Structure formats: structure tokens, C-alpha cells
Ligand SMILES: Nc1nc2c(c(=O)[nH]1)N(C=O)[C@@H](CNc1ccc(C(=O)N[C@@H](CCC(=O)O)C(=O)O)cc1)CN2
Ligand SMILES: Nc1nc2c(ncn2[C@@H]2O[C@H](COP(=O)(O)OP(=O)(O)OP(=O)(O)O)[C@@H](O)[C@H]2O)c(=O)[nH]1
């Protein structure tokens with residue numbers, strides 16, 4: 001494959017300790033030779049020296065050359081490790097372009113790595129996810145994929161399919177030998193098992209989403225129960241205005257924090273109640289929207305008050321939106337008029353967390369309850385978590401096609417039908433590794449990358 005030579009700054013824009021310029025393509029060595037002349041470069045060895053243009057010093061740098069295919073992209077690649085000066089880097093990059101490279105497009109280095117077989121599509125996507133990970137859990141999930149664990153699993157699935165297909169094809173080819181019954185008996189359990197494994201992997205998407213994006217949690221309750229105080233206590237910030245006036249919070253307030261490496265995206269909402277106030281009404285609508293967009297809602301009650309119609313109104317809203325709920329009894333530092341029994345009588349078999357947003361009592365326990373919830377649907381197999389909608393879709397589709405194949409088998413349909421479904425499942429799986437995706441999809445994936453990657 002002939003490819004032109006691309007270059008870009010691989011490190012973030014601006015001032016830094018060191019900035020790296022990366023050059024990749026058939027002419028990478030020529031370009032390097034011109035900006036950083038040497039007799040030869042031992043691949044992988046770093047050399048210290050100057051970059052001079054028309055006798056004028058641009059920077060003192062470290063340079064390294066990697067020979068194809070032993071590089072990140074699989075092409076000849078050179079790197080210039082410059083001082084992290086915005087002006088200096090600009091000068092060197094311009095010089096590199098003048099010496100025969102052209103600016104790389106976003107994701108173009110990794111795209112070349114993919115096209116040269118250095119990694120599959122799931123690994124390339126994981127590179128992007130790892131860079132933008134905002135929590136330990138997200139970093140861990142993407143790093144697992146980056147090292148090829150998802151690819152290996154998918155290839156395992158495909159190998160099973162390939163074997164099954166070979167057997168089915170034997171039955172098609174020698175119909176007179178009545179192999180069909182025998183083969184059906186042989187492969188049926190294998191296919192059932194495979195379908196289950198594929199579906200199981202797809203199911204890790206719920207946990208994968210939490211790892212990647214964080215868990216979306218809203219705080220809901222009638223006005224003045226202490227929702228904003230709880231947002232401040234959980235995030236350890238003075239983020240939301242707190243006042244002893246019902247209806248203080250008008251708009252939703254979002255703030256993220258992490259517990260045990262899991263990102264929690266918390267939304268404080270306006271107290272929900274029936275109101276004729278125009279602004280408050282819109283606040284309530286936004287609260288309902290925030291609740292619908294959350295997986296988990298902290299339903300807050302004031303322990304100093306009996307349950308009121310307003311509390312029941314909030315609870316009804318939560319029931320309607322079918323979110324999971326943690327009930328919290330707040331203001332326990334002040335008084336306790338509301339008993340746990342009364343709460344259970346009203347709202348069912350909940351285990352309220354007893355807190356004081358003011359003193360911090362019970363906040364750690366509440367955090368633990370939230371983290372336990374995040375771990376609840378942990379169905380990870382061998383630590384692989386699906387974090388990408390595209391991958392989940394492909395797995396769902398493959399599981400569906402496996403189901404179709406089994407139905408065809410059980411209905412005693414023509415073996416050709418089984419072959420079509422199994423081939424379909426194989427193709428769906430191939431979308432994850434990139435074996436069976438269109439150019440457009442590959443384009444779409446790589447243009448989302450950052451420049452220099
Ligand atoms: N300076 C620098 N640091 C970096 C990168 C880079 O491109 N440059 N990477 C970019 O993302 C990551 C490391 N990824 C890399 C992956 C493969 C190869 C590579 O040269 N592979 C060859 C040879 C392996 C070997 O010598 O054992 C190969 O696969 O054949 C280099 C970097 C993170 N750190
Ligand atoms: N004693 C005590 N007071 C609290 C506690 N939490 C909140 N408060 C007080 O209750 C009042 C209302 O608190 P907020 O946090 O503004 O309540 P809110 O639910 O956000 O109210 P709205 O935004 O109006 O819906 C304030 O005066 C807080 O100081 C608590 O744990 N104990």
C-alpha cells in the first residue's frame with residue numbers, strides 16, 4: 001500500500017515540558033534526514049541533536065526512527081521530541097511540512113495502524129476511549145480492549161462459527177449420506193452455547209456504560225428537604241445555593257464526582273410540587289426531564305416531617321419514569337419524626353439511608369449504596385466490558401442471527417437457511433473487529449479521533 005507521509009503534533013496544544021511531533025509514511029526517513037541529519041538511525045534509538053533551518057537553530061531535540069512494519073502505524077515512522085514551546089513546535093512542524101510531509105487528519109495515524117493490521121477496529125476505538133476516559137473504571141475498560149481482549153473474544157466466537165459452518169456445509173454437500181440428523185445433534189448445543197456467550201457479552205454494556213460515561217444519578221424530593229445540600233455534601237463542593245426557602249433551586253444543577261474510580265454524574269433538581277409560578281413550573285419540568293435521563297434517583301425525605309401529599313406526588317413521578325430509587329431520610333441531626341416503618345408503609349420495602357446533609361452523617365454510607373448499585377449489573381466475562389454502542393449493536397444482531405439459525409435447525413429447514421444465518425452472525429461479529437465494515441463506517445469512526453492520534 002502506497003501512502004503519503006503525514007505529520008502532526010501528538011501532544012496537546014500549548015505550553016508543556018516536551019512536545020512530540022510524529023511523522024509516518026514511506027518518506028518518513030527522508031523527512032527526518034532533512035530536519036535532523038544523521039548518517040543513519042538505528043531503529044528505536046533516540047538521538048540528541050539540533051534542528052537547524054538555513055543555519056538557524058529551531059530547537060534541541062530527541063529524534064527516533066522506527067522501521068516498517070515495526071512501528072505504531074506499521075509504516076516507517078519518525079518522532080521529534082521537542083521542547084514544549086508553542087512557537088518552537090510551530091516552527092519545526094512547518095519545517096517538517098516543507099521537507100515533504102503533509103498535515104495528518106484526525107485519527108490518521110491510528111487509521112493507518114488499523115489498515116496495516118497493527119490493531120483491529122475495536123482496539124483502535126479503544127485508543128480513542130482510553131485517551132478521553134474520565135474515570136479509573138473507564139480507563140480500565142478501554143485499556144482491556146486496547147490490548148486486544150475484545151478482539152480475541154470475538155475471534156473465538158467466529159472460530160466456533162467457522163467450525164459449525166464447515167459441518168453444515170458437509171451436510172449440504174452430501175445430502176444422500178443423511179448426515180443431517182447427526183450434524184444437527186452435534187452442533188445444536190454448540191450453537192446454543194455460543195448464542196448465550198454472545199448475548200452475555202452484549203449484556204455487559206450496562207456496566208460498560210457506567211464505566212465509560214459514569215452513572216447518572218438525580219436527587220429528587222419536595223421543596224426544602226435538602227437536595228442542594230446533599231449535592232454539596234456528596235461532591236464536597238459549595239456548588240448549589242442552599243436556603244431555608246422552598247423553591248430555592250429553579251434550574252437543574254449538574255456536578256460529577258468519583259467514588260472508587262466510578263464517575264457519578266449527579267443532578268440536583270428543583271423541588272417537585274404542583275405550582276402556578278411560571279418559573280418554578282419550568283423548573284419542575286426540568287426536574288422531571290433530569291429524572292427520566294437518570295438511571296438512579298435519590299428520593300429525599302425530611303425526617304423531621306410526616307410524609308405529605310407532596311412526597312407522594314414526587315414518588316408517583318419516580319414510579320412513572322421507572323427509574324431505580326434509593327430513599328434517603330435527611331436532617332437526622334435535627335429531629336426524627338418520620339420513622340423507617342412509616343416510610344416502608346408508604347413506599348414499599350425500601351431501605352432508607354439515614355443522613356444529614358448538613359453534618360455529613362451517613363454520606364459515606366450513601367456513597368457506598370450508589371457504588372453498590374453501579375456494580376449491581378456487573379456481568380463482565382473475563383473482565384471484558386462492552387463500552388461502545390456499535391459493538392453492542394453488532395453483538396445483539398449476531399445473537400439474533402444465532403437464534404434464527406437455531407430456529408431453522410429445529411424446524412428442520414433446509415441446511416442452506418442455517419448457513420445463511422450463521423454467515424450473518426459471522427459478519428455481524430466482524431463489524432466489531434472491522435473485518436466486515438464499510439469504508440463509510442471506518443471513516444466515521446476515525447474522524448471522531450483527536451488530531452495527532
Ligand atoms: N513516543 C511515543 N510514545 C507513545 C506512543 C507513540 O507513538 N510514541 N504510542 C502511540 O500510541 C503509545 C505506545 N504505542 C505504541 C505501539 C506500538 C509501537 C511499535 O513501535 N510497535 C512495533 C515494535 C514493537 C517492539 O519493538 O516490540 C510493532 O508493533 O511492531 C510503538 C508505540 C503510547 N506512547
Ligand atoms: N438541620 C438540617 N438542616 C438541613 C439539612 N439539610 C438541609 N438543611 C436545611 O434545609 C434547608 C433547605 O435546604 P436545601 O438544600 O436548599 O433544600 P432543597 O431541597 O434543595 O430545596 P429546594 O431547592 O427549594 O427544593 C436549608 O436551610 C438547609 O440548611 C440537614 O441535614 N439538617
Ligand SMILES: [Mg+2]
Pocket residue numbers: 227228229240241248249268269270271
Ligand atoms: Mg435546592
